[in-house]
Amino acid sequence: MKTTTLPLFDRPEGMTTHDYAFARLRQAIMVGSFRPGTSVTIRGLAEALESSPTPVREALRQLTSIGALQFLENRRIVVPRITPARFEELISLRIALESHAARRAVAHLSERQIERIAAIDDSIEDEINRGDQVAALIANQAFHRTIYTANPDQIVMPLIESVWLQLGPILGIAMEHVSELYVVDRHREAIEALRRRDEDAVADAIAADIREGIGGFDQQAVAHLLKLAA
Amino acid sequence: MKTTTLPLFDRPEGMTTHDYAFARLRQAIMVGSFRPGTSVTIRGLAEALESSPTPVREALRQLTSIGALQFLENRRIVVPRITPARFEELISLRIALESHAARRAVAHLSERQIERIAAIDDSIEDEINRGDQVAALIANQAFHRTIYTANPDQIVMPLIESVWLQLGPILGIAMEHVSELYVVDRHREAIEALRRRDEDAVADAIAADIREGIGGFDQQAVAHLLKLAA
DNA sequence: TTTGCAAAAATGTGATCACAAAATGAGATT
DNA sequence: AATCTCATTTTGTGATCACATTTTTGCAAA
Structure with a gap:
């Protein structure tokens, strides 16, 4: 047992x-x-x-x-198995959902909230430097969640978290095989865009963040990871 | 009781x-x-x-x-209560999710499947003429679902249905107060776009269908409906 | 060693019950 | 007539148990 x-x-x-x-x-x-x-x-x-x-x-x-x-x-x-096709589907959904959520959050974010988001971004780097992958991951999720949930009447967060959950298992495998978590610095870009209240730029930054972060694993890399885990 | x-x-x-x-x-x-x-x-x-x-x-x-x-x-x-803001949020989510799903389904649809979708569209009109609102609604959902689920590895359908579920209660109220269900004829447009394999046109047609269908209720109309129901 | 089969164990399912918290309703008080 | 109080009822919660199905195990035969 x-x-x-x-x-x-x-x-x-x-x-x-x-x-x-x-x-x-x-x-x-x-x-x-x-x-x-x-x-x-x-x-x-x-x-x-x-x-x-x-x-x-x-x-x-x-x-x-x-x-x-x-x-x-x-x-x-x-726990559902992941295929490269399913992975790609999840990433494209993340991009669609989260750009949408980010764009619609912009108008609701106060200056203070934006500073709080910037602080969370700093904490991500701290956790990475400390080598705590799980804490970094949680902080990264908090970064995204804090942006999206600024919109009070929003329905989208549970859907986004559903996608995160479905990506969780492969994320665990990735963490085992990647010595260090690198976070692409699209967060600063997103924060700057938030300060400018530029909805399109925010959406683009979030999309790029996903694409270049976990979304950066192409189908071959995912297939490779899955083979390692099997 | x-x-x-x-x-x-x-x-x-x-x-x-x-x-x-x-x-x-x-x-x-x-x-x-x-x-x-x-x-x-x-x-x-x-x-x-x-x-x-x-x-x-x-x-x-x-x-x-x-x-x-x-x-x-x-x-x-x-059963959750709906506010005009929540309603607007749900509609914008439907548009984001379903245009995305429709676009990604195009490449997977066979000629035969497109004909089947056209047949479902015909059955919607039949049900409307017969005055069976619920049957028309179910057929309309089948129309959308059949398109989106052509993509085999897709994750998005459960999320879309979650949004449909959240719209269900207000839909019930609308059906009580609207003598006849009018369906905007964006379906033909979508089917034509599917035949041409024009992803952008399909996504646009679906978005317009939602916007002009149930999405066509503006906040005032929703507030009015909710007042009637209360 | 491998394969086939029956017994045993493990596992999901669903009904039931005791318990605590909340809602309801009756009666008294203001 | 309106409000407060307390007993009764309703309701969600969680543990337990019997049952059917599935999986695993143990042993014999090829």
């Missing part, structure tokens, strides 16, 4: 067992803690989370709704 | 109770059977579906993951 390693996660007071299980598993998948093809069991996770099947099953069901997991025909629960 | 009316739905052999509950409720919300703000109960639905709380609760949890329902702080389960 292999013990499933889950990232640490403080359980806030009053959080239901189900919500805790969901948040914990979601976070684990998002930062690449599970490899593609990994299979999980309800009872196994219930034990790892010190609870019972019912809330865990609900959490797993929710995770399948957002593409983070898959219930197979034979009732097995697995 | 009010009996919840759910659209008919044959239960395929071998389908689990949970899957059935999920499909049934999802379909009901998608075609506007629930009004915004409606609250549902686990036990109530379990009784209506002749099953027990466990599978129903799982289905409800999944539906919240895709924005079709909401678990409130006080543990009440409701």
